[in-house]
Amino acid sequence: xxxxxxxxxxxxxxxxxxxxxxxxxxxxxxxxxxxxxxxxxxxxxxxxxxxxxxxxxxxxxxxxxxxxxxxxxxxxxxxxxxxxxxxxxxxxxxxxxxxxxxxxxxxxxxxxxxxxxxxxxxxxxxxxxxxxxxxxxxxxxxxxxxxxxxxxxxxxxxxxxxxxxxxxxxxxxxxxxxxxxxxxxxxxxxxxxxxxxxxxxxxxxxxxxxxxxxxxxxxxxxxxxxxxxxxxxxxxxxxxxxxxxxxxxxxxxxxxxxxxxxxxxxxxxxxxxxxxxxxxxxxxxxxxxxxxxxxxxxxxxxxxxxxxxxxxxxxxxxxxxxxxxxxxxxxxxxxxxxxxxxxxxxxxxxxxxxxxxxxxxxxxxxxxxxxxxxxxxxxxxxxxxxxxxxxxxxxxxxxxxxxxxxxxxxxxxxxxxxxxxxxxxxxxxxxxxxxx
Numbered sequence: 380x381x382x383x384x385x386x387x388x389x390x391x392x393x394x395x396x397x398x399x400x401x402x403x404x405x406x407x408x409x410x411x412x413x414x415x416x417x418x419x420x421x422x423x424x425x426x427x428x429x430x431x432x433x434x435x436x437x438x439x440x441x442x443x444x445x446x447x448x449x450x451x452x453x454x455x456x457x458x459x460x461x462x463x464x465x466x467x468x469x470x471x472x473x474x475x476x477x478x479x480x481x482x483x484x485x486x487x488x489x490x491x492x493x494x495x496x497x498x499x500x501x502x503x504x505x506x507x508x509x510x511x512x513x514x515x516x517x518x519x520x521x522x523x524x525x526x527x528x529x530x531x532x533x534x535x536x537x538x539x540x541x542x543x544x545x546x547x548x549x550x551x552x553x554x555x556x557x558x559x560x561x562x563x564x565x566x567x568x569x570x571x572x573x574x575x576x577x578x579x580x581x582x583x584x585x586x587x588x589x590x591x592x593x594x595x596x597x598x599x600x601x602x603x604x605x606x607x608x609x610x611x612x613x614x615x616x617x618x619x620x621x622x623x624x625x626x627x628x629x630x631x632x633x634x635x636x637x638x639x640x641x642x643x644x645x646x647x648x649x650x651x652x653x654x655x656x657x658x659x660x661x662x663x664x665x666x667x668x669x670x671x672x673x674x675x676x677x678x679x680x681x682x683x684x685x686x687x688x689x690x691x692x693x694x695x696x697x698x699x700x701x702x703x704x705x706x707x708x709x710x711x712x713x714x715x716x717x718x719x720x721x722x723x724x725x726x727x728x729x730x731x732x733x734x735x736x737x738x739x740x741x742x743x744x745x746x747x748x749x750x751x752x753x754x755x756x757x758x759x760x761x762x763x764x765x766x767x768x769x770x771x772x773x774x775x776x777x778x779x780x781x782x783x784x785x786x787x788x789x790x791x792x793x794x795x796x797x798x799x800x801x802x803x804x805x806x807x808x809x810x811x812x813x814x815x
Contacts, residue, residue, distance in 0.1 A: 433473040434731065434739050437500045438720065439491045440507040441483035445602040447632035449507045449529070449716040450709040453478035456505060458704035459724050465703075469731045472739065485513040492517035501741045502526050504727050505720030509574040511535060523741045524748065526730075527723020529659075529716060530684075533577055536776040542748055542765050544722045544756075545684035546782040546804065548574075549581050551657040553804040553811065554682040554784035555628065556585020556594075558797075559655055563625035565594040566613045568638060570601035570631055578630055584811035585804070594628065601634055610641040614649045624651030635660035636669065643675045658683035658787070659715040663794050671792030680797065681787045685722075685759050687796055688713035692758045696721040713794075722756050726763065729754045761801075774811055782808060 438456035440449035460476040468474055477498055479491035488510035495503055496517055505527045508514060511534035518525055519540050528535045530547020559565055567582050569575040575598065583593040595616045599609045617625030629638045635656060646652060658681055666676050686692055697712050699721070704710045710717055730747050731739055754763045760781050768777040783801035787794050 431472060433475040434469065435475040435477065435498060435500050436502050436504045436727065437477040437479060437491070437495045437498070438505050439479035439481050439488075439503065440716065442480045444483040446483045446634065447601070451711055451714050451717040452505060452507055452720045454704065454707055454709040455700070455717045455720045456724065458707070458710065459699055459721070461703040462699045463728070469728055470735070472731070481508045481510065483509070485510040489513040489517060495523055496521035501739055501744050502727060505723030507531065507716055509572070511538075515540075521741070522745065524745045526727055527719055529719055531574055533775065536779045538778065539767065540745065541778050542726070543778060544726060544760060544763060544781065545719060546779055546784065548578060548657070549776060549779065549808055549811070550782045550784050550804045551659075551682045551684065552578055552581035552630070553585040553807040554786065554802050555655060555657055555680065556582045556587075556591070557589050557802070557804070557807060558680045558682065558786055559586060559626050559628070560589020560591045562591070562653065563623035564617045565591070565626050565628060566597055566616045567594045568597045568599055568609055568613055568627065568629045568631065571598035572601055575601070580812050582628065584807050588807045588810065599631060599638070601631060603634065603637065606638040606641040607645065610638065610645040613642070614645055614652055617652050618649045624653070626653045626655050628655050630657060630660055632660055636665050639669055639675050643669070646675070653678060655680040657681065662711070662715070663688065663713045664711060666789055666792060666794060674792070676789045677792065679789050681789070681794065682784045683715065683787055684784060685715070685718050686785060687787060687794060693718070695757065722759055725756055726754050770805055771808055774809060776808065
């Protein structure tokens, strides 16, 4: 890739008051209706869910691709629907979950969003896609809220119809940078993509907060089958001074494991170099598969959004898996995508319950969120509460309401807490040099 493509934002600072925002969405809805269905008499996202009718939502994620895959997210969403419906639904209403494969492709992501509008879903819940520029226009045109996206794109923290439950890549990388302040040189190995272009300034914000110089920014193909040359380059860049060994930070999603295979072979002459990364690129399954305590992740710092998977606060999610998805190896309770989907559906359930016997529509769900609804998640996150502009609006993240991360470390092959409680990265991100 050459140059940097401008990341467009759907956020209009200071211009969209509640009434103006509704006007924009209403106009967009009419356009979406005309383009989706000739002679369409139903406005997408504003029907369904009335009375005892089923409530229809959608969850999407990439599956069966050569790059990042998150099959556990739609699989868990379907399991959640079976579980909640077995208990009588939400307020007596059946939950109908549609799923869509975005194929890690901008065209497919746009098709998922257009299908959501056509199917009259009231929200897109707990989803993953790096192609926000492709899917948000259709969602915004139809007035459909995006609740609990994975946090992989800038637009998830700018769109007025996005309601994130975590701090996404910004918080993870800022938190990790702070933890690596005692390292020697740091090299970030990240995808050569638009989404990857967003990562270096975020990691650097944390390094800067700890008095460390910026990381070496090393791009790599996100779908490579080997990373021998990239691993060798990263090691050379971080091992120049034997008395000040550095850290390599691979942030390649599902390809992080592939990088570490190459890194393991190349590091024999660089035993002092450490590794660190973010949850989502590495989890306990990956650590086990790469040798556990004798593998390349031993001693690595890893930042996550939530408590470690062994924390009892995840018992509710694990109950759903036991009852409705036992044996489904797509659903890993330690996977950050599955965890985010659980929290997103927890939020959605609280929204519907707050509406009582009223209509459940895209409009009413959005109104509940915009009118100050506060949602507890059993301690997995702080109490969530969305404002039109939050603390990080000045640096381009007006919708980022939860900047907390957890610091974890691999000890004796197990991912455990390195620090009690959450680390709030808000102040670090406020000083980030991001220009989106």
